[in-house]
Amino acid sequence: xxxxxxxGAEVKKPGASVKVSxxxxxxxxxxxxxxxxxxxxxxxxxxxxxxxxxxxxxTYSQKFQGRVTITRDTSASTAYMELSSLRSEDTAVxxxxxxxxxxxRNWFDPWGQGTLVTVSS
Amino acid sequence: xxQMTQSPSSLSASVGDRLTITCRASQFINRYLxxxxxxxxxxxxxxxxxxxxxxxxxxxxxxxxxxxxDFTLTISSLQPEDxxxxxxxxxxxxxxxxxxxxxxxxx
Numbered sequence: 001x002x003x004x005x006x007x008g009a010e011v012k013k014p015g016a017s018v019k020v021s022x023x024x025x026x027x028x029x030x031x032x033x034x035x036x037x038x039x040x041x042x043x044x045x046x047x048x049x050x051x052x053x054x055x056x057x058x059t060y061s062q063k064f065q066g067r068v069t070i071t072r073d074t075s076a077s078t079a080y081m082e083l084s085s086l087r088s089e090d091t092a093v094x095x096x097x098x099x100x101x102x103x104x105r106n107w108f109d110p111w112g113q114g115t116l117v118t119v120s121s
Numbered sequence: 122x123x124q125m126t127q128s129p130s131s132l133s134a135s136v137g138d139r140l141t142i143t144c145r146a147s148q149f150i151n152r153y154l155x156x157x158x159x160x161x162x163x164x165x166x167x168x169x170x171x172x173x174x175x176x177x178x179x180x181x182x183x184x185x186x187x188x189x190x191d192f193t194l195t196i197s198s199l200q201p202e203d204x205x206x207x208x209x210x211x212x213x214x215x216x217x218x219x220x221x222x223x224x225x226x227x228x
Contacts, residue, residue, distance in 0.1 A: 044208065045219040046219070062216070108157075109167040111164035
C-alpha cells in the first residue's frame, strides 16, 4: 500500500536548522509530487511548499522563502524538508503528503505520520 | 493568497444528527476544493476531493457540494467515529491554503 514514513521527533535550539525526511513506498516515487504542511500546537494546517519528485523543481510559500529547502533522493524514494533559522514559532508537527490528481484537480493523499519539531532554548 | 473561511469553527452534535460544514473561498477556485478529517494526534485523512468526489473507502454518509466560491461538507448521520476536526483546502493556486478547521464534538 502507498505509505509515507517520516523521521522522528527533533528538539532544536533557536537559530539552528532541522531536516525532516519522508520515505515513500508502494508507488513509483518520481510520478507524484510531495508537499510539506505544518501544524502548530492546537492550530490549523499551513502549506509550506512542494517538490516535483521527477525534475526536482520546487515551489515554496512566500512565508518560508529563504528559510525552507525541499529536496529529494530518487534512489531512496525519499523527500526532505530543511528549515533554517529556527525560532520558537516554528514549533509544530511537520507533515509530508503525496499529491494525487485526476479530472484536472489535485489533492493530498496519503499523508505521513508527522514529525514534531520543538524549538526551545 | 486565497483565504479559506470555514464555519462554524466548532459545533456540538449527537450521534445520528445531520450536519453541514461550510467553506468559503475569497475568490473563484473552480471546484479545486478538498476536505480532510483529522483526529487528535493523527495526520489528516482525505474525505472528499474535487469538491464532491468521495475518496475510496470513505463512508457514503459523507458528501461534498458547491462550486465557484462556496462549498459544503455534509455528514448525513453522525457516527461516534466522526467526532474529529474537519479542514477544507484549495488547490487552485499556490500557496495551497486551508480553512481554519471545524471541531465536531459530542453533545
